[in-house]
Amino acid sequence: MREYTREISRKNDSMQTAFTRFMLIVALFILWIGAIGVRLVHLQVNQSEWLREKALDQRRDQIKSKTLRGTIFDRSGRALAMSVKVKSLFADPAEIEDVGVTAKKVASALKVSPNDILNNLREAKESGKRFIWLARKIDEDTVQKLNEALKEPELKKFDEPKSAGLHWREEQQRSYPYGALASQVVGFSGLDDAGQAGIELSQEENLRGATVKTWQDRDRLGRVYDESEVTREPPKDVVLTISHSIQYRVEEALRSGVKAAHAKSGMAVVLDPKTGEVLAMANYPTFDPNNAGAFPAENYKNKAVQSSYAPGSIFKVVTYGAALNEKLIKPDEQFGCGNGVI
Missing domain, CATH: 1.20.5 (Single alpha-helices involved in coiled-coils or other helix-helix interfaces)
Incomplete structure (x- = not known):
């Protein structure tokens, strides 16, 4: 038991x-x-917002670009200033293992000294920068040549050029088809596409290209599987009263007159007497807005409208014309003007 x-x-x-x-x-x-x-x-x-942003940063790229800047036309529809698409080469130093080799390769393709490129890449890599320009605003033919020169056949990369850490970004470049014609009137824009003088500056708000924000979602191999865009109001074109043919003749006559008189400069304006429209506005010396940096800044000034002059005796003609228009005097009537008559 x-x-x-x-x-x-x-x-x-x-x-x-x-x-x-x-x-x-x-x-x-x-x-x-x-x-x-x-x-x-x-x-x-x-931590939901922080985690969401971190996840987006890992798979989403934001690319900012601009729509083409508005075109400036003469009264007949000829383009005096227009924008064309170009590409610029930039580097992400964090993706480059040997900056020395990359600098030599890029310098050889661009036909420039490798020292500046090497110093810029090395400084950017040491400071942790992820973006540095290498070459700005290159035409499509040159882009294709650079792609071939920089190609690494064994490298698996989703974009060109097929070289580690090197990428293209689409930009725009201002072109002035008629060169120096009406250059002080039209003006020019800078490297950032902002107007610097003339109509380019005064009509900046209308001409400026809209900023386009593009979001690209990529998988782990870098392939784009989704894309979205956000844009604002597109730019506007500007039409001038200037006539290309009249402007050309006036500039030719002005240049000849200044040289014949051994003068430093000259100005000429042609108006339509019926409407008051400006058909030509010429200055000499002039400059080529396609390469504005090669000319002195004094040449950028449109002296016909930006310089001040005392009218003096020439204004007597205006007073005389006003009196005739109001029929206060007769065409054959004379008036004493000091040392002369009118």
Whole structure:
């Protein structure tokens, strides 16, 4: 009987121990689930925005570009200033292992000294920069040649040029088809496509290209699987009253007159007497807006409208004309003007 009672007691102790262990495991499991739950709530509630932005940064690129700047036309529809698409080469130093080799390769393709490129790449890499320009505003033919020169056949890369850390960005370049014609009137724009003088500056708000924001979502191999764009109001074109043919003749006559008189400069304006429209506005010396930096800044000024002159005796003709228009005097009537008559 005692043996039976001991056996039952041992069984009860064994069951109690198993039950205690089981409950301990359950308690640990509940604590583990609870800790995970608290962590998930913290991530979803307190850090959701930060995690969302981090995930987007890993798979989404934002590319800013501009629509082509508005065109400036003469009265006949000839383009005096227009924009064309070009590409610019930039580097991400963080993606480049050997900046020395890359600098030599790029310099050889661009036919420039490698020292400047090497110094810029090295400085950018040491400071942690992810973007540095290497060459700006290159035409399509040159782009294709550079792609061939920089190509690394063994490199797997989704964009050109097929060289680690090198990329193209689409930009625009201002072109002036008629060169120096009406250059002080039209003006010019800078490297950032902002107007610097003339109509380019005064009509900047209308001519400026809209900024286009493009978001590209990429997979782990860098392939684009989704893309979206946001744009603002497109630019406007500007039509001048200037006549290309009249402007050309006036500039030719003005240049000849200035040289014949051995003068430093000259100005000429042609108006339509019926409407008052400006058909030509010429200045000499002039400049080519396609390469404005090669000319002195003094040449950019449109002296016909930007310089001040005392009219003097020439204004007597205006007074005389006004009096005739109001029929206050007769055409054959004379008036004393000091040393002369009118």
